[in-house]
Amino acid sequence: MSAPHGNAASPFRQPRAVWAVAFACVISFMGIGLVDPILPALAKNLHATPSQVSLLFSSYLIVTAVAMLFVGWFSSRFGAKRTLVIGLAVIVVFAALAGTSGSINGIVGFRAGWGLGNALFIATSLAVIVASASGGFGGAIILYETALGLGIAVGPLLGGELGGISWRGPFFGVAVLMAIALVATAVFVPDLPKPKHVTSPLAPLKALRHRGLLTMGIMALLYNWGFFTMLGYAPYPMELDAHQLGLVFTGWGLLVAAFSVFFAPRLQARYGTAPVLYVNLAGLSVVMAVIAAGVATPTVVIVAVIVSGAFIGINNTLTTQAVMLVSPVERPVASSAYGFLRFIGGGLAPYAAGKLADATDLSVPFYLGAATFLLAIPVLASGHGLLREAEQHTDEGESVVPTITPVGKPASGNTPRIIVAVSAQAKAAAIVDAAARLARDTHSPLEVVHVQLTAVVEELAADTETPDQARAAVTAHLDRLAEQGVPATGQILTTVGDHSAAGRVLARHAADTGARAIAVGRSPHGPLTQFAEGSFTTALTHAATCTVVLVAPDNAPRQLTSATLPALRDGAA
Known part of the structure; x- marks a missing residue:
């Protein structure tokens, strides 16, 4: 970051x-x-x-x-x-x-x-x-x-x-x-x-008492029912040998991976988690209905299965993000509870599909799969408010992401501050020190915002660091700045998803606090990496209402917006 x-x-x-x-x-x-x-x-x-x-x-x-x-x-x-x-x-x-x-x-x-x-x-x-x-x-x-x-x-x-x-x-x-x-x-x-x-082994089951987690888990169960019906039964009406089936599902897998890694975060950033999931589930329902209606035509089934990979890739990533956004419990516990429900849906579906196919014909399991995709939409809608609140601020006083948590003494005085954003990187201290020079030049207090990100990769989620590690990192920055005589405060920004989401949250925080400028460092990643995970700096620059400054150790700050350093000193920004 x-x-x-x-x-x-x-x-x-x-x-x-x-x-x-x-x-x-x-x-x-x-x-x-x-x-x-x-x-x-x-x-x-x-x-x-x-x-x-x-x-x-x-x-x-x-x-x-x-x-x-x-x-x-x-x-x-x-x-x-x-x-x-x-x-x-x-x-x-x-x-x-x-x-x-x-x-x-x-x-x-x-x-x-x-x-x-x-x-x-x-x-x-x-x-x-x-x-x-x-x-x-x-x-x-x-x-x-x-x-x-x-x-x-x-x-x-x-x-x-x-x-x-x-x-x-x-x-x-x-x-x-x-x-x-x-x-x-x-x-x-x-x-x-x-x-x-x-x-505790009972912690995942107890976690399902939380409405948000249970709602998203049931939605995932219904989604996986349809998904594994397709995966388990689509090979039969294709009438292909093993080699040909391998090529078909390779095309499907390429779309799953591409849309999960590259496109799901972009769609989420532009339209929001819930709206994208509504459209995506409806799209999957249509694809499954096409398979059901064309089950006697192998070409129709082949094309529909490959196309479904795009919808499945998006759904896998955004469903996991939705679960992590609304879950007020530890990430491993939330992941276990969510995994229990979604795998149950995936496990029961092929068995039920087989019984239905034996009793009726091969199209019926696919029609049922289309129905489960559609049923997942009202289930998701019942938790829409929880998800929207989680993506914005807090719900009934309970901490949900994204959140800003103060570390150390609160800021004093009304002087507009310089905010510097860092994450768990080896040379974050150098970025903070470079921002401290900018704060001294503009006679501004400094606020260190440490971004603690929960990484979401398809159906998995993991915290990049523990809360104690994040707090220790901020405390170390504040102690070092105090030795340098730089007045500073600290914050921890906790968020789920790609870096661009964190950039928008930080821009909102800067606007709410009337910050003079936001300082960030250069991304250590190349263009492909930034595209995959979302560019923090690009999202921050587009959303910020104050000046965004690119800082680097031993170099003069470079501003990404039209304001100049004298303007910062004069408070024009």
């Missing part, structure tokens, strides 16, 4: 620990798409009906859902690294066992074990990457998003290629790749500090 003057840092210059977990993430994200191309082959070779094969999804997702209630307790009790290693080991064992099985019931059972390992892994992977990253969390998030995109896109392609050789190929492929990831994680990922307190 701010950085000293210098060349843009590459998000791919990371420690080996980050690369080890990122590789495991690629394989993990391959998990579901890898199996899709071999569904018809499984039914044929194992003499199973589509409804029996669909249990591969149901057992995997239902076990994942139940396990999500306990992974927070497990991780806080045994540590993030041990949780990752155990999760990867469980996946390796059960993926290999699925490949050796000779019956559909055996594979269904082993997929359940695979789901347990998956829950342990996905609940901690993003947090471990963020904690292990060097040079700030921004690059780690981009790397995680890259792993997500590769896994979603390459999974079906690899599944199609291996499935063309044998239906056992994808299972053994996952086992081998995850074994490599397991060794790399065990060797390169250091032991990370455990949380100060152990999370």
